[in-house]
Amino acid sequence: MKKPNGGKWPGALVLIAALLVPGCAGTGDRPGRGPLRAAAEASAGAGQAEPPETGGAQGPAARAGLIWPGPEQPGRTGRFVLIPEEPRLGEPLTLAVIPGPVTERLRAAELLDAQRRRLCRAAFFPLPVEAAGDAPLLAAILTVPSTARPGPAFIRLEGIPGPLNEISLSIGGRDFVSEIIELDQTLTDIRTAPDPRKIAESQHLWAILSRTGGEIYGTGVFTPPVASTRRTSFFGDRRIFKYANGKQDSSIHAGVDYGIPTGTPVSACGPGKVVLARNRIVTGNSVVLEHLPGVYSIYYHLDSITVSEGDMAAAGTLLGKSGATGLATGPHLHWEIRVSGENTDPDACLTRPLLDKTAIFAKLNELAENQPGFGTSSNKGSSENFSFQKQ
Numbered sequence: 001m002k003k004p005n006g007g008k009w010p011g012a013l014v015l016i017a018a019l020l021v022p023g024c025a026g027t028g029d030r031p032g033r034g035p036l037r038a039a040a041e042a043s044a045g046a047g048q049a050e051p052p053e054t055g056g057a058q059g060p061a062a063r064a065g066l067i068w069p070g071p072e073q074p075g076r077t078g079r080f081v082l083i084p085e086e087p088r089l090g091e092p093l094t095l096a097v098i099p100g101p102v103t104e105r106l107r108a109a110e111l112l113d114a115q116r117r118r119l120c121r122a123a124f125f126p127l128p129v130e131a132a133g134d135a136p137l138l139a140a141i142l143t144v145p146s147t148a149r150p151g152p153a154f155i156r157l158e159g160i161p162g163p164l165n166e167i168s169l170s171i172g173g174r175d176f177v178s179e180i181i182e183l184d185q186t187l188t189d190i191r192t193a194p195d196p197r198k199i200a201e202s203q204h205l206w207a208i209l210s211r212t213g214g215e216i217y218g219t220g221v222f223t224p225p226v227a228s229t230r231r232t233s234f235f236g237d238r239r240i241f242k243y244a245n246g247k248q249d250s251s252i253h254a255g256v257d258y259g260i261p262t263g264t265p266v267s268a269c270g271p272g273k274v275v276l277a278r279n280r281i282v283t284g285n286s287v288v289l290e291h292l293p294g295v296y297s298i299y300y301h302l303d304s305i306t307v308s309e310g311d312m313a314a315a316g317t318l319l320g321k322s323g324a325t326g327l328a329t330g331p332h333l334h335w336e337i338r339v340s341g342e343n344t345d346p347d348a349c350l351t352r353p354l355l356d357k358t359a360i361f362a363k364l365n366e367l368a369e370n371q372p373g374f375g376t377s378s379n380k381g382s383s384e385n386f387s388f389q390k391q
């Protein structure tokens, strides 16, 4: 993995500590991501007035506003809800859009930094609503990479014409821990020895994690995969690996490590489908669940696996027992969340749902009340109308 910004970790809290507790290594399962370049579609439209936006105090910090394709297309305004209003590094953000003429070609949302470099891209998927005759909402779930720079950012809506196809937002900063991990010869070999099987396993996993399916298996908040709260590594830790031959490398920890004895039950953090359950060289016995379009949870280094690929899991379903298989310096569970391919802070998914229907519909209803003429026909934002289909 490459260090961003010439080796300086943005926002890194310099807390160097040799790793004396069980840990593991990120595996770089994301081939093919070259330099991320802005789509250079910087709008030439002069005098871009910000579309009106509504604040609001209901639910978690959320924002609603208008998607305005320009003065040449009056009446083709669209509406969006963005949760949370100011995501921090590593945190997910959900964008919901009310379909209408202006959104008919909407395909994906891109999170761009202040220099218009792409940070994350997420495909839209339909979010069913309950009332008869209502078109589904569209939603996309993005994540702010932990390596992004705090400050101004933009969400560009692919497929929407006109100068104002961007939603501005602000990324909040945070600190990350730095640590040094010394690897013996065996672990050095697992991490560094070239092996075509490692490449094939990495490509297979990336094909799974980069896919945005259409299934919504559940919309609730996630629960921790183990009862223990003893953590030995955290999301976003900046790591230096010291190899047996004296060389070193760096990476960023993609998830959370729980230091737990071998044989500890590991359960699903939410309802989903088992899309991977097999042994891998670097991550040992591994399980991956799909929860939402583009949203996956990952469990590594298991001693044993008790589910099979294709199984459905409920929240709390036993997936296996923890262990130290693969590249592990001791028994632990590595738990990781991916959103649209991007590493996401698991703790952010323990405190709020990734599809927060209460917050989304509260904001839509607020828009409806504040803006006469909102919606076209049945998509009026009454609390009776706007509700999810039962999953």
Ligand SMILES: [Zn+2]
Pocket: 023, 024, 025, 026, 233, 253, 255, 256, 257, 333, 334, 335
């Ligand atoms: Zn780990």
